[in-house]
Amino acid sequence: SQTIHQWPATLVQPVGSPLSLECTVEGTSNPNLYWYRQAAGRGLQLLFYSVGIGQISSEVPQNLSASRPQDRQFILSSKKLLLSDSGFYLCAWSQGRRETQYFGPGTRLLVL
Amino acid sequence: SQQGEEDPQALSIQEGENATMNCSYKTSINNLQWYRQNSGRGLVHLILIRSNEREKHSGRLRVTLDTSKKSSSLLITASRAADTASYFCATDAVGNEKLTFGTGTRLTIIP
Numbered sequence: 001s002q003t004i005h006q007w008p009a010t011l012v013q014p015v016g017s018p019l020s021l022e023c024t025v026e027g028t029s030n031p032n033l034y035w036y037r038q039a040a041g042r043g044l045q046l047l048f049y050s051v052g053i054g055q056i057s058s059e060v061p062q063n064l065s066a067s068r069p070q071d072r073q074f075i076l077s078s079k080k081l082l083l084s085d086s087g088f089y090l091c092a093w094s095q096g097r098r099e100t101q102y103f104g105p106g107t108r109l110l111v112l
Numbered sequence: 113s114q115q116g117e118e119d120p121q122a123l124s125i126q127e128g129e130n131a132t133m134n135c136s137y138k139t140s141i142n143n144l145q146w147y148r149q150n151s152g153r154g155l156v157h158l159i160l161i162r163s164n165e166r167e168k169h170s171g172r173l174r175v176t177l178d179t180s181k182k183s184s185s186l187l188i189t190a191s192r193a194a195d196t197a198s199y200f201c202a203t204d205a206v207g208n209e210k211l212t213f214g215t216g217t218r219l220t221i222i223p
Binding site: 036041042043044046049088090092097098099100101102103104105106108 | 142143145147152153154155156157160200202204209210211212213214215216218
């Protein structure tokens with residue numbers, strides 16, 4: 001069966017510090033991968049998606065970047081965090097662009 | 113603006129009652145999906161309904177889709193305390209090729 005992992009679960013970082021969140025998927029190959037951000041009590045905002053290694057599409061201009069160095073690994077990064085980067089970050093995968101998405105447990109990021 | 117918007121934003125009902133949540137969207141879709149999110153957790157897929165389907169069932173869940181009104185509803189029958197969560201609809205709009213999530217309905221089941 002397929003599983004998706006995200007770490008860390010919680011992160012508190014100072015403004016201006018770098019960020020690296022990792023997401024890995026097991027039990028499937030060539031998945032579509034997604035990074036979402038969810039503000040408190042709000043819906044999901046799609047940040048990045050990837051249909052293959054090295055292929056990244058950015059949905060909104062921001063302080064963040066994403067990379068996919070391996071088929072089942074998706075990384076969300078920032079060189080310098082802003083206060084507005086605080087939120088709940090969710091990684092998800094799907095087999096096709098229109099199909100069911102399977103979410104990881106999320107990373108809660110607090111930038112102080 | 114959001115492609116899918118849920119209504120109501122929040123709903124509180126007594127355990128055992130039925131809960132109905134609605135989702136409206138703006139453009140033609142390929143499919144519509146419903147997800148559940150427990151507080152502080154990831155989303156869990158509930159049901160996918162395609163544009164040529166009108167109704168789907170899964171256990172105590174019933175989803176309807178009215179493409180003429182661009183709306184969908186999620187009915188949870190015989191609610192339980194464990195159904196307390198936020199529920200999101202997500203639409204796969206024609207020509208967009210990615211899911212767009214609504215802002216969710218926060219459902220509270222009172223024991």
